[in-house]
Each structure stands twice: as C-alpha cells, then as structure tokens.
Amino acid sequence: MSSDxxxxxxxxxxxxxxxxxxVISRVPPLLHTPLMSATNAISGISLVGxxxxxxxxxxxVSTILGFVAVVCSTTNVVGGFVITDRMLKMFKRKxxxxxx
Amino acid sequence: xxxxxxxxxxxxxxxxxILGLKGMSHPESAKRGMHLAEFGMLMAIIxxxxxxxxxxxxxxxAGLAVGSVVGLMMGLWVPMTAMPQRTALSHAFxxxxxxxxxxxxxxxxxxxGGHLEKITMGALGFEVMxxxxxxxxxxxxxxxxxxxxxxxxxxxxxxxxxxxxxxxVTIGIFIYLVVFPGSMPLFFAMVGxxxxxxxxxxxxxxSADMPVVMSLLNSYAGLASAATGFVLSNKxxxxxxxxxxxxxxxxxxxxxxxxxxxxxxxLFGAFGSAATAATGSEQQGSMREVGLEDIATQLAYANKxxxxxxxxxxxxxxxxxxxxxxxxxxxxxxxxxxxxxxxxGRMPGHMNVLLAEANVPYSSLYELEQINPxxxxxxVSVVIGANDVVNPDARDNPSSPIAGxxxxxxxxxxxxxxxKRGQGKxxxxxxxxLFFKPVTGMLYGDAKxxxxxxxxxxxxx
Numbered sequence: 328m329s330s331d332x333x334x335x336x337x338x339x340x341x342x343x344x345x346x347x348x349x350v351i352s353r354v355p356p357l358l359h360t361p362l363m364s365a366t367n368a369i370s371g372i373s374l375v376g377x378x379x380x381x382x383x384x385x386x387x388v389s390t391i392l393g394f395v396a397v398v399c400s401t402t403n404v405v406g407g408f409v410i411t412d413r414m415l416k417m418f419k420r421k422x423x424x425x426x427x
Numbered sequence: 428x429x430x431x432x433x434x435x436x437x438x439x440x441x442x443x444x445i446l447g448l449k450g451m452s453h454p455e456s457a458k459r460g461m462h463l464a465e466f467g468m469l470m471a472i473i474x475x476x477x478x479x480x481x482x483x484x485x486x487x488x489a490g491l492a493v494g495s496v497v498g499l500m501m502g503l504w505v506p507m508t509a510m511p512q513r514t515a516l517s518h519a520f521x522x523x524x525x526x527x528x529x530x531x532x533x534x535x536x537x538x539x540g541g542h543l544e545k546i547t548m549g550a551l552g553f554e555v556m557x558x559x560x561x562x563x564x565x566x567x568x569x570x571x572x573x574x575x576x577x578x579x580x581x582x583x584x585x586x587x588x589x590x591x592x593x594x595x596v597t598i599g600i601f602i603y604l605v606v607f608p609g610s611m612p613l614f615f616a617m618v619g620x621x622x623x624x625x626x627x628x629x630x631x632x633x634s635a636d637m638p639v640v641m642s643l644l645n646s647y648a649g650l651a652s653a654a655t656g657f658v659l660s661n662k663x664x665x666x667x668x669x670x671x672x673x674x675x676x677x678x679x680x681x682x683x684x685x686x687x688x689x690x691x692x693x694l695f696g697a698f699g700s701a702a703t704a705a706t707g708s709e710q711q712g713s714m715r716e717v718g719l720e721d722i723a724t725q726l727a728y729a730n731k732x733x734x735x736x737x738x739x740x741x742x743x744x745x746x747x748x749x750x751x752x753x754x755x756x757x758x759x760x761x762x763x764x765x766x767x768x769x770x771x772g773r774m775p776g777h778m779n780v781l782l783a784e785a786n787v788p789y790s791s792l793y794e795l796e797q798i799n800p801x802x803x804x805x806x807v808s809v810v811i812g813a814n815d816v817v818n819p820d821a822r823d824n825p826s827s828p829i830a831g832x833x834x835x836x837x838x839x840x841x842x843x844x845x846x847k848r849g850q851g852k853x854x855x856x857x858x859x860x861l862f863f864k865p866v867t868g869m870l871y872g873d874a875k876x877x878x879x880x881x882x883x884x885x886x887x888x
Contacts, residue, residue, distance in 0.1 A: 379478050
C-alpha cells in the first residue's frame with residue numbers, strides 16, 4: 328500500500344466513522360438487537376476479500392483458508408439478513424398487532 | 428472497464444448499507460432499509476466475482492453454497508430466546524473470516540519470497556490480532572450464553588497482570604513484525620497469542636455483563652473487517668467494517684452507562700467476586716410470599732399494570748404467557764405497559780425482540796426514562812425474572828456495588844409482584860431490598876407456568 332492509498336483509506340475510514348456515529352445514535356433501544364444483527368450481516372462484506380482469496384489459486388493454503396473464510400462470511404451475510412428480516416417483521420404497530 | 432464496474436458495485440453497496448442503517452431509526456422504515464442493504468450486498472458479491480485475479484470458481488461456489496445453507500438454517504430456526512448466542516456465534520464467524528484472509532495474505536506474500544510494506548503489515552497485524560481474539564472471545568461468550576460453561580466470572584490471582592503481560596508480548600511481536608517484517612514463526616506466534624488472549628479477556632466476565640461484552644465483540648469484529656479493507660485497499664470493506672465497529676462501540680458505551688460503570692470496570696472488574704465481599708446489608712426482614720388468587724384479583728381490578736421483564740423471561744420462554752395475561756387484562760379495561768431496562772437480558776434490545784415475537788405492539792414497550800415517572804400511578808408492577816435492574820440499593824445505598832446504576836423504580840408503585848424461580852440471589856449475587864419491602868409480594872415458581880395460571884385466575888375473577 329502506498330502512502331497515497333493509505334491517506335485516501337484513512338479519509339474513508341474517518342468519514343465512515345463520523346457518518347456511522349450520526350446514523351447509529353439515532354437508532355432507538357427498541358431496535359438494538361436487529362441493529363446488531365444487521366451490522367453483523369453488513370460487515371460480512373469481508374466476503375469480497377474471501378472470494379478473491381478462494382478463487383485466485385495463489386497456493387493450496389490460501390485456497391483452503393479462503394474457502395473457510397467464504398463459508399464463514401456467507402453464513403454471516405445470509406444468516407444475518409434472514410434473522411434481521413425475521414425480527415423486524417415482528418415489530419408491529421398497535422392496530423396490526425391486535426388483529427392477529 | 429471491469430475495474431470500473433467492480434468499483435461502481437462497491438460504491439453502490441456502500442450507499443445502500445448506509446441507507447439501510449439509516450432506516451433503523453424507526454421500525455417501519457427498518458424493513459425497507461434492510462432490503463436496500465441486502466441488494467447492496469448482492470451487487471458487491473456479483474461485482475467481486477468479476478475480479479481479474481479469480482481463476483477458479485469451484486471453491487468460491489462451494490463456499491457460497493455451504494455458507495448459504497448454514498446461514499439459512501441458523502436464520503430460520505434459531506428461536507428468539509437464543510438470539511444472544513446466535514449473535515455471539517456470528518461475531519466469531521465474521522472475525523474468523525477476517526483473520527483467515529489476513530493469514531492467507533501474509534502466507535501468500537512470504538511463501539513466494541515477497542515482501543509486505545510496513546503500512547500494509549501494520550494493517551494486516553491489526554486485522555489478524557482483532558480477528559483472532561474476537562473469534563475465541565465470541566466463542567467463549569457463546570459457550571457461556573448457551574450454558575456450555577458456567578456463566579459466573581472465572582477469576583484467579585494475578586489474572587489482570589497475566590493478561591496485561593500476554594497482551595504486551597503480543598503487541599511487542601506485532602511492532603517487531605512491522606519494523607522487521609518477514610518472520611513467519613513470529614507471525615504465527617502472534618496469531619496464536621491473540622487467539623489465547625480472546626479467551627482470557629472474556630473468562631472473568633459474568634453473564635450479567637454480557638450486553639457490554641457482546642457490543643464490544645461486535646465492535647472488534649467490525650474493526651477487523653475494516654482493517655481487512657486497509658490491507659486489500661478495498662473501500663467498501665473499510666466503510667462496512669467501520670460502520671459495524673462504531674455501532675458496536677456506541678452500543679457498548681450505552682450499556683456501560685445503563686449500568687453506571689466504566690468500560691475498564693466491566694472488563695477487568697470481575698463483578699461477581701467483588702460483589703460478594705461488599706454486601707453489607709444482609710437480612711432486611713422477611714420476604715412476603717403471596718397467593719396466586721390474591722394477585723389475580725389485584726391485577727383484575729387495577730387501573731394500570733406495568734410488566735418489567737428480565738433475563739428470567741427468556742429462560743422461562745414466558746413471553747407469550749405475558750402477552751396472554753396482558754390481553755385478558757386489557758379486555759377488562761386495564762392499561763398495560765412494559766418497562767424495559769437497557770441491560771435487561773443478555774444483549775442490547777433482547778427484551779424488545781422477545782416481546783415483539785409474542786405480538787406485543789412496540790408502542791406498549793417503554794424505555795427507562797419514559798416509564799419511571801409512571802410508577803407512582805401504577806397499581807401493580809409485575810417483575811418477571813428481573814433482579815438487578817429493579818434493585819433499589821442502586822439508588823439508595825451509596826456503598827452498594829451497583830450504586831448509581833439507573834433502575835426501574837418499581838418500588839414506587841402501589842404494589843409490586845415479583846415472579847421468581849426460587850429464593851436465591853440473582854446473577855450478581857447481590858441482596859435485593861425490593862424483595863423485603865412491605866409493598867412487595869413474592870410469587871415463586873416457573874414464570875411461564877405462573878403466568879398461565881394467572882391468566883385463568885384473572886378470567887374467573
């Protein structure tokens with residue numbers, strides 16, 4: 328990584344941190360559990376790194392590690408989103424909750 | 428052209444992730460937000476599959492398939508009561524993936540006689556250290572939450588000193604590797620020590636402090652992903668990882684504040700052992716056990732009833748029974764509300780999800796600050812499997828280990844009923860003066876069973 332790349336990466340990091348703080352502080356305690364599973368699913372984006380490692384055929388060790396990493400991150404992405412959706416569907420307003 | 432397409436897919440994914448989290452500010456917009464985030468994820472994955480370094484798709488597709496099946500099974504079948512365990516496990520998976528990518532990157536470069544720049548090595552070191560310690564830490568948290576190991580803090584003499592020394596050695600190796608990169612044995616020693624440190628970090632932390640630990644591990648897992656982004660110069664990884672990292676960080680601060688304790692105290696204080704030494708106010712009279720019929724009559728003729736759930740509600744799986752009781756009461760014209768303490772349960776928001784599962788509308792769920800002024804006008808407060816979050820000592824006794832922790836002031840209501848499994852103390856081992864107050868009646872037994880019997884009794888009242 329060149330120093331230019333590092334600087335631009337640090338910019339992205341700092342701005343994302345700032346934005347994250349603004350966005351996350353507005354999440355009510357009511358939704359803290361879905362928030363945690365949602366951010367978990369989103370950080371499963373490390374899948375993109377795993378995919379390249381698993382598919383680039385650098386060497387056997389890398390391929391095996393990459394494959395395991397793909398399994399782990401995919402589990403997080405799929406499981407995380409499915410469970411977040413499932414949880415959010417349960418939060419109902421009064422009238423709707425009463426009908427069921 | 429191809430690079431532009433990939434980068435564009437990452438940019439769109441980043442935007443959709445942020446929009447998705449922004450939606451989380453309200454339950455109604457949250458569902459839509461999540462669909463956006465899911466779409467963003469799909470874009471990023473499709474974009475990545477076009478990466479020019481990929482020569483074989485066999486292992487990628489196999490990994491995607493296995494992961495999807497496991498993820499789908501976990502996602503669909505995990506009961507809401509087990510949400511803390513599932514979350515701990517997914518922190519472990521996420522962090523493990525980050526650690527593996529880092530290890531593989533290091534191995535790839537140095538097994539071919541290559542060389543990593545200092546900056547990259549620094550980021551890579553962060554990635555594998557955070558990844559490794561979060562993996563084992565989360566697995567231990569999972570084991571504690573699942574009941575595979577005891578939930579009480581595990582402590583020994585000189586624990587903090589030992590942990591600090593181990594951490595210092597790990598960081599020492601890390602710094603050495605940044606300055607003189609290339610030693611594979613040292614690198615793997617660092618990874619190994621980080622794996623061990625994760626276990627040691629979570630060992631002394633008791634079950635009642637799990638909301639803080641869960642949030643903290645959430646934060647570490649996110650930061651490990653962000654570090655991966657630095658290593659691979661991948662912006663979407665940095666953005667998503669940072670969002671996750673900061674979300675976990677904010678949550679852990681909120682949880683600490685809800686317990687009036689500092690982060691250092693939670694991590695190194697080993698709560699349970701300190702508490703037993705400090706209980707000064709033993710034996711404040713006797714607890715009054717009350718009959719089920721009496722309580723049913725009280726509830727049936729009340730104007731306002733507040734339910735205060737704790738972790739006991741989850742262990743007894745009593746969320747549906749509470750809702751049934753609330754239904755029969757509301758049919759009789761009783762106002763029913765729920766008071767939720769931020770650290771009730773084993774992870775942030777745990778109680779809200781359980782009650783939502785039982786079809787309790789979210790407009791009936793009240794936060795600490797909203798419900799506390801209402802207790803003086805409440806006829807009956809029903810405490811279900813909660814203990815420390817309603818302990819008046821936190822407010823009245825400055826020498827109490829939990830002094831200053833904001834509590835749900837149920838003792839201000841006209842009458843209190845405590846549903847409890849037995850006469851024992853709570854997880855923190857603290858005596859709770861609430862149980863000895865004249866307004867309080869104790870109802871022992873399994874919460875679900877007691878609540879179901881209360882429903883029948885109220886119907887006949």
